[in-house]
Amino acid sequence: MNAPSSAIESVLVENRVFPPSAATVAAARIAGMPAYEALCAEAARDYEGFWARLARDNVRWIEPFTRTLDESSAPFYKWFDDGVLNASANCLDRHIGTPVEHKTAIVFEADDGAVTRVTYRELLARVSQFANALKARGIRKGDRVVIYMPMGVEGVVAMQACARIGATHSVVFGGFSAKALQERIVDAGAVAVITASYQMRGGKELPLKAIVDEGIALGGCESVKTVLVHERTASAWNRVAGRDQTFVEALQDRSTECAPEPVGAEHPLFILYTSGSTGRPKGVQHSTGGYLLWAKLTMDWTFDIRPGDVFWCTADIGWITGHTYVAYGPLAAGATQVIFEGVPTYPNAGRFWQMIERHQVSVFYTAPTAIRSLIKAADSDAAVHPRNWNLSSLRILGSVGEPINPEAWMWYYTHVGGERCPIVDTFWQTETGGHVITPLPGATPLVPGSCTLPLPGIMAAIVDETGHDIPDGAGGMLVIKRPWPSMIRTIWGDPDRFVKSYFPEEMGGTIYLAGDGAVRSAGGPAGSGVDRGYFRITGRIDDVLNVSGHRMGTMEIESALVAKTDLVAEAAVVGRPDDLTGEAICAFVVLKRARPTGEEARQIANELRNWVAKEIGPIAKPKDIRFGDNLPKTRSGKIMRRLLRSIARGEQITQDTSTLENPAILDQLGQTN
Numbered sequence: 001m002n003a004p005s006s007a008i009e010s011v012l013v014e015n016r017v018f019p020p021s022a023a024t025v026a027a028a029r030i031a032g033m034p035a036y037e038a039l040c041a042e043a044a045r046d047y048e049g050f051w052a053r054l055a056r057d058n059v060r061w062i063e064p065f066t067r068t069l070d071e072s073s074a075p076f077y078k079w080f081d082d083g084v085l086n087a088s089a090n091c092l093d094r095h096i097g098t099p100v101e102h103k104t105a106i107v108f109e110a111d112d113g114a115v116t117r118v119t120y121r122e123l124l125a126r127v128s129q130f131a132n133a134l135k136a137r138g139i140r141k142g143d144r145v146v147i148y149m150p151m152g153v154e155g156v157v158a159m160q161a162c163a164r165i166g167a168t169h170s171v172v173f174g175g176f177s178a179k180a181l182q183e184r185i186v187d188a189g190a191v192a193v194i195t196a197s198y199q200m201r202g203g204k205e206l207p208l209k210a211i212v213d214e215g216i217a218l219g220g221c222e223s224v225k226t227v228l229v230h231e232r233t234a235s236a237w238n239r240v241a242g243r244d245q246t247f248v249e250a251l252q253d254r255s256t257e258c259a260p261e262p263v264g265a266e267h268p269l270f271i272l273y274t275s276g277s278t279g280r281p282k283g284v285q286h287s288t289g290g291y292l293l294w295a296k297l298t299m300d301w302t303f304d305i306r307p308g309d310v311f312w313c314t315a316d317i318g319w320i321t322g323h324t325y326v327a328y329g330p331l332a333a334g335a336t337q338v339i340f341e342g343v344p345t346y347p348n349a350g351r352f353w354q355m356i357e358r359h360q361v362s363v364f365y366t367a368p369t370a371i372r373s374l375i376k377a378a379d380s381d382a383a384v385h386p387r388n389w390n391l392s393s394l395r396i397l398g399s400v401g402e403p404i405n406p407e408a409w410m411w412y413y414t415h416v417g418g419e420r421c422p423i424v425d426t427f428w429q430t431e432t433g434g435h436v437i438t439p440l441p442g443a444t445p446l447v448p449g450s451c452t453l454p455l456p457g458i459m460a461a462i463v464d465e466t467g468h469d470i471p472d473g474a475g476g477m478l479v480i481k482r483p484w485p486s487m488i489r490t491i492w493g494d495p496d497r498f499v500k501s502y503f504p505e506e507m508g509g510t511i512y513l514a515g516d517g518a519v520r521s522a523g524g525p526a527g528s529g530v531d532r533g534y535f536r537i538t539g540r541i542d543d544v545l546n547v548s549g550h551r552m553g554t555m556e557i558e559s560a561l562v563a564k565t566d567l568v569a570e571a572a573v574v575g576r577p578d579d580l581t582g583e584a585i586c587a588f589v590v591l592k593r594a595r596p597t598g599e600e601a602r603q604i605a606n607e608l609r610n611w612v613a614k615e616i617g618p619i620a621k622p623k624d625i626r627f628g629d630n631l632p633k634t635r636s637g638k639i640m641r642r643l644l645r646s647i648a649r650g651e652q653i654t655q656d657t658s659t660l661e662n663p664a665i666l667d668q669l670g671q672t673n
């Protein structure tokens with residue numbers, strides 16, 4: 001574990017405070033700080049009673065739970081474990097017979113701008129029919145199903161249909177490579193893959209089914225008996241007889257009614273792979289009851305969702321944000337949501353603003369990296385500045401995935417939100433299932449760049465390596481001291497790694513280590529009337545990078561590079577700050593041949609970038625590749641990554657280099673190709 005990064009020193013001292021307007025407070029579900037404090041006090045007074053109350057009020061149980069929290073095999077915590085429910089019934093059936101039944105659930109806008117709408121009633125029929133199609137292929141409760149789909153109604157239907165029959169889904173982001181897909185299929189032991197023939201992004205047709213075939217051909221995927229293919233375009237694709245079926249074929253003659261399968265609250269709803277500090281991605285396993293409670297509750301708390309809202313979360317279903325705030329949360333809350341197939345810059349960088357106006361979006365949730373790229377586009381082309389559209393439907397803005405820098409925050413607040421809309425800077429992780437530290441729009445005074453305060457019941461703290469509290473104002477490691485309902489349950493197939501990664505022995509073995517550094521202010525923001533310290537996230541404390549809000553393990557990229565065995569002898573990957581993507585990937589490579597320079601170096605760097613894209617996916621391509629005769633190592637042979645980090649940032653080396661075996665290497669690596 002690295003010490004919390006030096007970013008702590010560079011955190012801006014931010015004095016601007018934006019309290020919610022009196023009107024916002026008056027209308028909000030959690031109205032004002034006293035209401036927030038009252039919920040925190042309830043959780044402090046009777047922790048289990050607090051969660052039991054919320055779980056009864058927010059989740060529809062087939063059989064009610066009698067046990068709230070079971071800590072007997074900590075850190076394998078169980079919540080509501082004798083309760084029985086179905087996640088899909090909680091998102092769809094619950095609305096039947098209410099005014100939500102005939103409300104639009106999904107407004108889908110395709111890459112080319114075509115719009116389709118689906119009501120809750122229709123969505124229930126489609127999910128049920130798809131669930132019947134899965135059953136007809138012999139897929140049962142407890143089976144794992146990999147979903148490799150573009151953004152669209154079909155992806156959500158596939159996820160909900162799995163949930164309906166009690167199959168555990170594992171969505172793999174459509175930008176991942178055949179190899180990455182195969183690794184996930186193998187690790188999950190999937191019996192089926194649900195995919196599309198192609199995906200449309202930015203006017204381009206990209207193959208998906210062909211990548212599934214390529215992945216399966218890599219071996220170890222004998223468990224896969226079924227591949228269901230949504231024919232997104234008219235283009236041809238290769239069919240494997242007996243195994244492959246189109247959606248149309250699979251759905252033919254299937255009933256649009258399917259009773260939801262009752263599952264225990266701890267039944268794994270899904271596995272989602274994410275990067276950790278070793279080469280192998282971790283299959284984060286989530287529960288059904290606790291997860292669903294969180295998805296519903298945070299829609300109410302953080303987004304203050306109301307019957308007339310149009311909610312738009314721009315995240316892909318391949319990430320946790322697309323699970324909790326596209327596939328489950330908005331549906332459980334009975335909201336109307338926008339789902340967008342394409343990219344924010346096609347046909348131009350005004351697409352988001354145009355869509356907000358077109359669909360009258362009131363709650364908009366996106367990532368800082370998107371905001372930064374749209375700022376840049378608006379700066380160079382006035383025609384795509386948000387001022388060209390009427391964004392008055394907006395009520396609340398959200399940010400997720402990485403720290404939002406105060407400049408981007410101010411632009412978002414001013415030019416998108418019209419200085420009217422609170423920004424909820426939501427800190428959370430794949431492992432937390434949903435928001436854990438975030439402002440509440442009708443309560444929390446906002447400070448640009450701060451995710452502010454933990455949600456009621458989240459016992460967040462900042463500690464040192466031994467788990468002891470660190471005084472406010474100093475930086476340390478972010479932890480959550482008590483289990484909460486939507487937390488990760490285990491790493492699929494690797495419980496030891498679960499314990500080691502998140503519950504370090506030195507901290508006592510029962511408190512959740514987030515993997516991020518954080519600092520909390522001493523007291524609340526000046527003049528805000530709040531006396532609790534505000535949290536700021538300072539970045540990962542492990543070997544995980546955050547590139548455009550996507551988690552990438554440095555070891556994963558290193559393994560990919562050295563897998564190019566004809567060329568690469570050794571590689572080390574570090575991150576460096578980047579104005580647009582937050583962090584950029586920087587690779588230091590030693591080749592099996594002489595160190596290349598000039599044109600040759602550029603060519604090989606490109607070859608390696610494309611190789612990494614094939615091994616992992618385009619998001620893992622190093623921005624910067626430097627070649628050396630060697631890497632800076634200690635006399636015991638350890639690569640000195642902190643030196644590489646300084647070199648990548650173009651900093652003067654001020655650290656002690658006396659333990660370095662080969663100091664001359666630093667100059668060489670400092671040269672860009």
Ligand code: 6R9
Pocket residue numbers: 274319320321399400401402403404425426427428429430431451514515516537539540546549550551
């Ligand atoms: C939801 C999601 C998790 C990592 C997390 C942290 C970073 C996410 C943030 C944030 C600062 C925020 N992160 N939200 N950092 N402020 N509001 O992104 O999950 O893909 O698992 O990434 O992202 O470093 O540890 P995931």
